[in-house]
Amino acid sequence: MGRETRRILAIALKDLTAERRTKANFNGVLFFAVLILLMFGFALGPDADALRDASAGVLWLTVLFGGVLAFNRSYEMELENGALDALLMYPGDRKSIYLGKLIANLAFVLLVEVLLVPMAVVLYNLPVNPRMAPVLLVLLLGTIGFVTLGTFYAAMASRVRAREVLLPLLLFPVLVPLLVAAVQATRAIMTGDVMGDSHAWFKLLVVYDVIFLVASYFAFEYVIEE
């Protein structure tokens, strides 16, 4: 195994192990997400059709708000005990720190989604049949883009005051294309994708993911230093 690969996996494993031990963060984020899902329901309902129409947007907004909590938390564990300094002192490529945290955050958010989506299906009375399978792909692609940028911006936001405000402020404007593409693709698929609209959105999602993964990967070492 290459040296950098080992380091990337070490960081991902370390993050996930610590997370698994405390569970406080996962439970907190999951509960918060479910709460948002319910609140949206209260705010937009009770008409079942209106809720179903809005469901794709609601689900993605829920993921966004929940994810923001997760990203800051991922760096908080480095800030206690000066672990970040120690992390920066190890020999090797600092970009590996980014990839390691990206993998851990991705696993975290995907796991939240695995529990959240069925709940949304129930609450918003969403149709479930094999034709809906591409929605899972949308979910995956959208989550990758989201976690890519969230991991990047949180490296900065987590280290200044008012981090709960600064992270959304930095992250959300840049996520607009992702949000639009993910929601539109989901809606298209859920309504049968008659016009084949979803293909264009898939392309956009892939392009988005690639561009920002590459950009964040190279920009990361400029922001992680002291």
Next chain:
Amino acid sequence: MSDNYAIELSGVARRFGHRWVLRGLDEKVRAGEAVALVGRNGSGKTTLLRILSTTLRPQRGTAKIFGYDVAKQSDEVREHVGLLGHNAGLYDDLTAFENLEFAQRMFGNEPTPNPIHEALERVGLKDHTNERARGFSSGMRRRLSLARVLLRRPKLLLLDEPFASFDVEGIERVYEIVREVVAAGGSAFIATHDLARAQPVIDRVVRIEDGKLHQVSQANQHEYAEALRVIDGGA
């Protein structure tokens, strides 16, 4: 050749906000030397160590470790430097063993349990091998970070107040590791305000005051150690 110098400082300056903490430091530490850096609390010792460990960049001047510039060649510098710092840099939710295993992987090696067990035994943490670091006292945390240094002896060992929050046993371990590093041809740079405790392992002393470095001669060391102890109210 500059390769013979473990540390070469030339006009190093660094400020925080408007306050200049380091105001143009010049110094050379040869390979095989152990040097104590003494100074009052807040005199900039930690800042200098952070620059040497590439955590901070100097805003003026240059610092070189074995010929490598800390700002421009920080990757090479980090291959040669290890820091026993103020903060232990540990993960509370991992066990002592897991923290060290993580360190092994981060050094780029396949994790092997034997060196970890040996290191833990040496620092007296064998009984806490599988306990999470969250429950550790500050002394135990210090010892765990010492164990991490033992896993990979660096060519330049930086120590930041290594004698604080260590008991007699722990201090003995610190002496051992400094001697081992020096015996292997490396150097140690010890920042401390407790000169008396540093004496057994060091070759010479430099003092940092008002952001500048001064040599402290053999003759003056004893008075100076006393003066520091009185001013700072003990170790």
Next chain:
Amino acid sequence: MKTWLANYPVRPRWLRILGWSVFAFFVATQAIAWKISPPDRDMGHLEKILYVHVPGAWVSFVAFTCVFVASIMYLITRDIKHDLFAASAAEIGTVLTGMTLGLGSIWGRPTWGVWWTWDPRILTYTVLLLIFISYLALRSFVDDEDRRARWSAAVGIIGFLDVPIVYMSVKWWRTLHQMQSTPSTIAREYIIGMDLNAFAFLFIFLYFVIARYRAARVMHAVESRREDAALGVGEAMHV
């Protein structure tokens, strides 16, 4: 021995002359635009707002491009002056973008009957404003100069990459839903007015950015001087 600071007044004469010329040019182009364009059939005299709104929009993209290029230059050279330039361009750009959006809303109300609409250009533009604001917000939270410059540069670059993607995504979104479209064909008489004013706004932007940049460099130089005094270095400084 003359120091750099003494040779770098904040408002040198050429800058003041430039400022007045730019202002005069702007007044002239506005007058020309107003004169040569008859009241629009549908919009009446309201369309005169477009002579400020549209050029303003173009120039705010120029501003963002300046931020992008200056950010890259900073990361390559680590020379603080690029960061100061990026910050200046961002400040002016934010004001310009906010003003353009406001004017657009004012124009939209009588024209379409609404203060706001989910049109791709407006949305892209709003996202641009948000990215500008988040850029400035980040800067305000970071005190360390080096860190602020590095972080701003990274955020500026990533934000810039986003803008064309936002436009593409929102354009497709709108097409799918057959939203009401803004009038995109403009009669020839108006084009000259637009182009002239685009230049006028470009010059206004450049003037303000240069003035702001110089002020920033002087402030930085004063800090450097304090630094050198503290370090006991007395010679001519570099900034």
